Amino acid sequence: MTTDAVGDAAPFTLDLPATADAIAIARMFVAAVVQHLGCAPEQAEDAKLAVSEASVELLESVEPQRLIVSVASGDGGPSIMLSCSMIGGAGEKVSAAGAKAGPLAEASSAMRHAVLRELFADVTMTRAGAESRISFSIETASGPQA
Secondary structure, three states, X not given: OOOOOEOOEOOEEEEEEOOHHHXXXXXXXXXXXXXXXXXXXXXXXHHHHHHXXXXXXXXXXXXOOEXXXXXXXXXXXXXXEEEEEEEOOOOEOOOOOOOOXXXXXXXXXXXXXXXXXXHOOOOEEEEEOOEEXXXXXXXXXXXXXX
């Protein structure tokens, strides 16, 4: 957990090597934290799915070195902000032959975007330099669990 304040409390942050195996760890981390912060189990499942889709999208679109997942409670309100970032990818991922992704990869990416937007209306996807980020928020009915 970091100590930089975001909203009411310091965010919970997980920093892992950017590998497909790290996604399972990120999913468990997000589920535990969002439930601790007051999300219902169904919302935790949605968050896990969104983290999976966001992570795969980022893994397939850039050449990342780190997967960073951050979860923080909102500014005094009943919301939780989540973001998945990939750091170290300076450009689009290309195949070993040097070709950009084809139609199947583009269709998969479009499907992941649709899933994310269906789960969370406020999804934002940004790319700045070596960092690509997908962020969204969850509205909760209760505060942090004891």
